[in-house]
Amino acid sequence: MSIIETDKKGVYTYIPSDQEEMYRDRQAILGLFHEYTAYQSDITDDDILVDDSSISEILIRVDKRKDYFKIFHNKTDIDELKEAALIVYWLLKFRPFSVSVSLPEIAQKYVDINERFALFLLLGAVKRAVDMKGAEFSLKNDYIDLLGYAFRYWDLSKEAMMLVAETLYAAF
Amino acid sequence: MRKLSEALNMTLEEYKDEYAQAGGYNTRFNTNHRLGGLFRDFLADGCASLIKEHPDIVDHISGKQDKEVE
Numbered sequence: 001m002s003i004i005e006t007d008k009k010g011v012y013t014y015i016p017s018d019q020e021e022m023y024r025d026r027q028a029i030l031g032l033f034h035e036y037t038a039y040q041s042d043i044t045d046d047d048i049l050v051d052d053s054s055i056s057e058i059l060i061r062v063d064k065r066k067d068y069f070k071i072f073h074n075k076t077d078i079d080e081l082k083e084a085a086l087i088v089y090w091l092l093k094f095r096p097f098s099v100s101v102s103l104p105e106i107a108q109k110y111v112d113i114n115e116r117f118a119l120f121l122l123l124g125a126v127k128r129a130v131d132m133k134g135a136e137f138s139l140k141n142d143y144i145d146l147l148g149y150a151f152r153y154w155d156l157s158k159e160a161m162m163l164v165a166e167t168l169y170a171a172f
Numbered sequence: 173m174r175k176l177s178e179a180l181n182m183t184l185e186e187y188k189d190e191y192a193q194a195g196g197y198n199t200r201f202n203t204n205h206r207l208g209g210l211f212r213d214f215l216a217d218g219c220a221s222l223i224k225e226h227p228d229i230v231d232h233i234s235g236k237q238d239k240e241v242e
Contacts, residue, residue: 024212025212028212028215028216031216032215032216032219035219035220035223036219036230036234039223039230039231039234039236040234040236077206079206079207080206080207080211080214080215083211084214084215084218087215109235116233116234116235119233120219120222120230120233120234121215121219123222123229123233124215124218124219124220124221124222125214125215125218126218127218127221127222127225127226128214128215128217128218128221129207129218131218131221132207137225137226138226139226139229141232144229144232144233145232148233
């Protein structure tokens, strides 16, 4: 846990993860984004811009929420699906990735790349959890479209995002 | 449930007794359970298996099935 009492008056302060841990998490997110965009034939890594400070913000905010769970939910660890859902939530808030290309048609195509990547991460996490319980994962395109629409235009809270992940998991 | 008038008149001792009888903080709906391993691996394995076993889903997410931009 990274919240410590900094004085004897009951004042607690959040201490972010050390830089090495932050770096490993950052690399993991960027690596997954790279895998996701490798699917695209009309852009390369050089066309993609990453806001590093937003990536750090995302990691710190997820880390803080993990502490929140430990403090307010009897020292329990947040489960992986909730953690993935939190990353997705903050990805949608901070939108750290953008595509910078000269062709407006291509720029327009990738205007929602953060939302699509978030969807990829969420479904990847659900897939992993479903695999672990030995069930068969599948989804209809209609549902993927609905979720993608919700990511773009709806106001989904952190709790709603966690519920989406766990409900999907429970459905298999 | 109790009437507001009763609730307003509840003493601190009554409140403490009732709280203790209820078992304190309610964690009945706490379903957190860590599946195990490093979260980074969990997410990476999940995304990799999604790509490997369900390329159609990844295609759909990425919009690859949409009309290609020339």
